[in-house]
Amino acid sequence: MNRNRLFITLNREREWQRCLLQGLCVKGNSIVPTLENGSCVMITGSVDSTEHNFCWRNLQIDAQLDDNIVMQVSAYASDNTAVSINGRTAELDSFLKDSSVDASARLQAVDDLFKPLFSNCFDGPIDLHGRYIWIKLEFIILERRELSVNKLKLQIKGEQMVDYLPSVYREEDGENGFLTRFLSIFDGIFFDMDSAIERSSQSLDYRIAQGDLLRYLSSWLCIEDVAYVSEDRLRERISHTADEYRFIGVKRGLISWIEDEYGVTPNIIEYYSVDKLVHEGRDKEVYHRLFGDNPYKFFVLLPEKTFADTHEANLFMDKLKRRIPAYTEPEVVITRNNTILEKHTYLGVNSVLSGYSYANTDVGTRISNEIILGGSKDEQ
Numbered sequence: 001m002n003r004n005r006l007f008i009t010l011n012r013e014r015e016w017q018r019c020l021l022q023g024l025c026v027k028g029n030s031i032v033p034t035l036e037n038g039s040c041v042m043i044t045g046s047v048d049s050t051e052h053n054f055c056w057r058n059l060q061i062d063a064q065l066d067d068n069i070v071m072q073v074s075a076y077a078s079d080n081t082a083v084s085i086n087g088r089t090a091e092l093d094s095f096l097k098d099s100s101v102d103a104s105a106r107l108q109a110v111d112d113l114f115k116p117l118f119s120n121c122f123d124g125p126i127d128l129h130g131r132y133i134w135i136k137l138e139f140i141i142l143e144r145r146e147l148s149v150n151k152l153k154l155q156i157k158g159e160q161m162v163d164y165l166p167s168v169y170r171e172e173d174g175e176n177g178f179l180t181r182f183l184s185i186f187d188g189i190f191f192d193m194d195s196a197i198e199r200s201s202q203s204l205d206y207r208i209a210q211g212d213l214l215r216y217l218s219s220w221l222c223i224e225d226v227a228y229v230s231e232d233r234l235r236e237r238i239s240h241t242a243d244e245y246r247f248i249g250v251k252r253g254l255i256s257w258i259e260d261e262y263g264v265t266p267n268i269i270e271y272y273s274v275d276k277l278v279h280e281g282r283d284k285e286v287y288h289r290l291f292g293d294n295p296y297k298f299f300v301l302l303p304e305k306t307f308a309d310t311h312e313a314n315l316f317m318d319k320l321k322r323r324i325p326a327y328t329e330p331e332v333v334i335t336r337n338n339t340i341l342e343k344h345t346y347l348g349v350n351s352v353l354s355g356y357s358y359a360n361t362d363v364g365t366r367i368s369n370e371i372i373l374g375g376s377k378d379e380q
Helices: 094-096 103-115 167-173 178-198 200-204 211-220 231-237 241-246 251-262 271-280 286-291 310-321
Strands: 006-010 018-023 024-027 031-033 038-043 057-064 069-078 082-085 088-091 115-119 123-129 130-139 147-157 267-269 297-303 331-334
Touching: 018 024, 018 103, 024 038, 038 103, 057 069, 057 130, 069 123, 082 094, 082 103, 088 094, 094 103, 115 123, 130 147, 178 200, 211 231, 231 241, 241 251, 251 267, 251 297, 251 310, 271 286, 310 331
Parallel strands: 297 331
Antiparallel strands: 006 147, 018 038, 024 031, 031 147, 038 130, 057 123, 057 147, 069 115, 069 130, 082 088, 267 297
């Protein structure tokens, strides 16, 4: 089908600044409530079609609206921006933004101008004539819920099924004839469906998707715990998915995953990094007792208080096992912030734990009474 529908769209901050707002405010490129409950009203500035006696066909509203919020839509169209208010002639746009008059008084003064269109839906006909049009949205909030108005789209040129018929049908029937009005029923079905299909690719963009759709897209990438993660966090994780899968199963990937999930930097010790110490090192018995001789086993050293409880530690192990190569065996070691030494220690200024130090005895060397030579096998 030919895409010959044209719209005037209001979706920018400077356009919202021209609106009369009561109980609402401009936040970025959207309008959000300032009240927890009650009535909120907005009236747009004039929208110019540049054509006298123009027929405004349809209005589409892009808004986030909960079920317990009632929305009523009305509009006013005219070939002139001047109106009679309380017996005086005033320019409507200027009056709506006149801060010297209370907002409630301004709303009451222009209330009779607006014709009700529809309620509680985001798409409906206008069928008003005039070069200029003003849109009024009224929200009744029963209790504080999510509400934001993101976009208003006014259709200025339509695509109709009758346009595809021979001209004889259009000439005899006219714009408001029975055939045109009858086929308009199918216009709303087929053209809206065609538009939805055309925009379907946008639904797969994780930067735009929200709510259940965003979590559904996350499940395609096998992202875990999507039900308990915020939408901003999900978008961040999706954006890093390619890098995460590129390094999955290797040391770099595991370190990155643990840092993102738990906010700590692990120390991962693989067998090949201690293999020489186990077989040739001076403390090879110690290293063998710590790291064993299994080449497929590695150790993940995490700081104390990484996990709140045993259940969280078990969940970590389940996730870790899904991210490592087959036939490898992980072992998690929780390192403490301090070490308690058994029995007694005799430490001098330059003493080193778990290391070697050499002493030279020559003429003039004195050994104080605090130095102990020999002792048990453990002390040696």
